[in-house]
Amino acid sequence: MSPGYLTLITFLPLLGAIVTALMPKDNLRAIRLTAAGFAFVALVLSVIVWVQYDTNAAGLQFVEKVPWIPSLGITYFMGVDGLNLPMVVLTTLLTFLAILASWHITLRTKFYFALLLLLEMGIVGVFTSLDLLLFFLFWEVELIPMYLLIIIWGGPRREYAAIKFVLYTIAGSALMLAGILALYFFADANVSGRTFDLLELAKTNYALKYGPVFSSVVFFLLILGFLIKLPSFPFHTWLPDAHVEAPTAVSVILAGVLLKMGGYAIIRINASILPQALHDWAYVLAIMAVISVIYGACTSMVQNDLKKMVAYSSVSHMGYVLLGIAALTPASMNGAVLQMFTHGTITGMLFLLVGVIYDKTHTRLISEFGGLAARMPLYATLFVMGGLASLGLPGMSGFVAEFTVFVGSYLNPNMQLFTIIAAAGIVITAGYIMWMLQRVFFGPLVQKWQHIEDARGIEVVPLVVLVVIIIAVGVYPALVTNVIGGGVAPVMANFTKAGL
């Protein structure tokens, strides 16, 4: 049997990593081109899957299912639906752009690019796996390259940041594994024997069978790791540290796709397998979501480091994802997935932008800048566009996602207060974005940046690609929402079936 698209997309980067690693280390150009080439092919393949994905047919497509360790019920099971397909495309896209943004990396170049590709494999694997154990393996695999990328190519406090990131994630993983095992051992296994197959596990009504306490415990074992990844208040403090130390490309992937693993997993695992528990604990999640939104926005406001500002803004924006999930209406859930996709593109763009200015000035402190628009009109224009996308300006994708989350969440009468509070986040977001733009780009030009050059060439390409996507989705959201809808519907059907 020939490998399917998803296997190719997942493991092509691994092949790329190996090839890159085997190349002579001095030929930087060849290394870059090879890495970019593999990432590009993965991107093209994922776009092909996107195009070929039948939005009229519900359920999983491009399914590959092969027994792996039959005695334990572990299968090599991959497939895409509306929940993970956007994430796969996002991953391949941002990895490709991140590689372009890493063109200037000269420290241990081939190792760096190999790790980026390895990271891509791990993340794509997380999104495509439908077997919980496979999922868990990929979840852990992704850690290693991420850790190394931060600790080798990171900033001054890279060790602290990398270790914090790893320990935090591992702590979550440990609990998650316990949760997975609990699901595994307590599933109805009358017919097909024990299995890690997500779809099979979802057929067991744990809450009904073992009571709410059991299902709640398992629910929290699983979700803690995801909330850390998302990250939601109060588990978010690893994020700013990791971002500040990570090189640009790694930040792009970290904020752009790694965080989405958390949101995706909550929907794919918690919502699909333990709907009752999610329903029971929705309030708690909503409160965390709202705190993340407001608190993340407030902490963004008073950052002087551009990267930290963007990092905290991610906490805020991912709060909308959690709110959308917690509100448990079809529209809010769609909004959550859409928000993950759009936030990936927008925040990816913002980190790229910060990277460009950092490369030129070796500083990211807002207070150091001023009046840059005079010297860097193109860069300023792109930054303003990124900022506007982030604050949810209509015509750009962020608005569509946030509006959908708001409307969807407000449709749940229990969530109306939370929705209104979260909606206030759009004002605070506008506040820190506009204030930042004013201080960095407007007013008189600061003398020391008199000779700074505008962004150009390969710096601009990824930014323009992202702007085009952001506007395309903002103007014609059906591009993405048509795909997402088919993935959310079965999850919501679960809730209806359970009478929730």
Added chain:
Amino acid sequence: MESFSIEYLGLIPLFPLLAFVIIALVTRPLKRLSAYLSILAVFASLLVSAWALYSLVIAFLSHASGEALVKELTVTWFSVGGVALPAGLILDPLTAMMLIVVTIVSFLVQVYSQGYMHDDPGYSKYFAFISLFTTSMLILVMANNFLQLYIGWELVGLCSYLLIGFWYHKPEAAAAAKKAFLTTRLGDLGLLVGILIIYFTTHSFGFAEIEHEIKVGALSGGLLTVAMVCVFLGAVGKSAQFPLHVWLPDAMEGPTPVSALIHAATMVAAGVYLVARTFEMFAASPDQQALLVVAYVGGFTAIFAASMGLVMNDIKKVMAYSTISQLGYMMMGLGVGAYAAGVFHLFNHAFFKALLFLGSGSVIHAVHDQDMRNMGGLGGKLKITFVTMLFASLALAGIPPFSGFWSKDEILAGAFEKDTLLYIIGAVAAFFTAFYIFRAMFMTFTGKYRGAPAHDSHGSAGGHGHDSVHASASPEDELRAKVKEHASGHGEHGIHESPWVMTVPLILLAIPSLLSGLLGSPFMGMAFQSFIEKGAEVHEELNYTVMMSSIAIAVAGILLSSLVYYFKIIPANLISRPLPWLHAFVLNKYAMDDLYGWIVNSVVLGASRAALWFDQYVVDGIVNGVANLVGAAGGALRKVETGQIPNYGLAIFAGAVVISAVLIISGSTL
């Protein structure tokens, strides 16, 4: 010609959108071409808009009424999880009127801008932004649903931001742009919440469906009032009503033609338009409470802003407060139920206030100063500017037959019937209005020139007020600097009337300032009002008491103004000398900016700093504390640690197995 199909409406915003895209991507280096493209596009929009209006007027004149004057088209933009998000067009008298106002003013302002902005380095960018603004404004007024209106609403806000901050190198401009965006966004939050409440109860975004749902009781009682007050909050922000008016005076940092288009005639009127568009919903609230809120906020704003207009010395600031005040009038009109009168005033005001701004721009262009204390005697030099502005001032003051009289009088008559207090407020504000606008006229155009000493070194600039040496600076600050230098100011002899591209728009706007009011006058059977009310019979009893007192008030205001600033019989400091604190307090905008500054700096930023402190020392402190605790415990166990990653993996796995074992055991007893 009557066969104007609703689909054609989509063309109207399409032209300027294309102009925006082409200028941004292609013709940016070719400034003349960019300007022509932009002007041509809006002219095309104007023609289609005129056609749309014509088709409705023909129908109206053949006694069509009600739904026969409304055309709608709705499609689904996209749908998620059972929520269909619509895109739609509406063509009814209100929209047709707005389309004409927007396209005419935008067209004239752009023609004028060719002169005003002629040597600005951002010339092409300017026209691109104006085109984008025009597109957004047109999308706003032709939306048949809240979602699309909200989209246009936010986009005009963006354009306003971009154009206020057009001279971004000026810190004041950058700060004003930000302030405008954030203040209006605060109001937009209200609009958003209003939309959420409405959608939750009626399951619709469409205006017509919502009105229907409200009729059948899907949304009623206190919740309806709350929803409409939330919607109104959006209008308060956009139309600069108290207490969110503070951004508009600062917005004068933008180029003056922008002030005319966005901050006088069109965008700021969007709030009034919104209330007019959703008037039925406001009126359906119990005891019309929502309308009462509109009326009182509007009335208060009218007098509050007018009082600040009395003391301002910057000519654009006078116009800005005047705009706020007049928008307050419109709101008050809608609020007291004089729907057609409020809309009528919007219509008249758009022309005469655009003219006042463009005229002020012409003055600034000539003397390169905005401070009226440095002007005087310009009437002889700037004849066209003076006469056209006089028309607009008479319209604003409310002297018949100029346009403002008819609509303002009708609003006052509406208030008179509804609420005596509001009538008194409106009447006093009318007095203030007549006074401040003629104060500005006298200070600017009569008496002796008080500007910088003459130095005719720039006379050779040939009627062009601008100086290419200062090309990067704005016309406004250009001469402000020059006046200080005393080296190359335009003395009285260097002052010339603006070029024809600027004066022709003034003349064209002077015509409606004189005549547009007649459309809604008793002489024409209140045709305008009847049209706006979709052909309903308007047979209002003329309230001669109100009418005569309106005229008397306006004349008194002008007269008093002339005694102080023309004949100088009454000293200007008659009030400010015995009550300096009052004058200072009003001049300081009632300390509203200080209050907001305190709120932003102390409350918002203070809370944010507290949050950051909490984050670093409490949340992260706990994380690090836990880590240290584990580390200390680990130190004791360090002999077990080998540093080998596989061993860690094993440990994780072992740990997980233990936990699950515990779970399994406990689980079986659950």
